[in-house]
Amino acid sequence: MTEKRLYKARGHRMVCGVCGGVAEYFGVDPTLVRLAFLLLAAGWGSGIIAYIVAALIIPEPPVEPYSYSDDIHA
Secondary structure, X not given: OOXXXXXXXXXXXXXXXXXXXXXXXXXXXXXXXXXXXXXXXXXXXXXXHHHHHHHHHOOOOOOOOOXXXXXXXX
């Protein structure tokens, strides 16, 4: 069984990929996560701090190894 890990998003990235990564991890729409961060930022200012901390500690997703066989067309 593969372990579920939190990574920054590659495809749903707007700034650092934090909201997209959180959305992928929980299986929700990235727009909802961005809206939650926006409300936290507007309400108490903690959303900005949380985003910065998350951007620093959440790792980038691992890069898939490149295979030369992908370039060969029969």
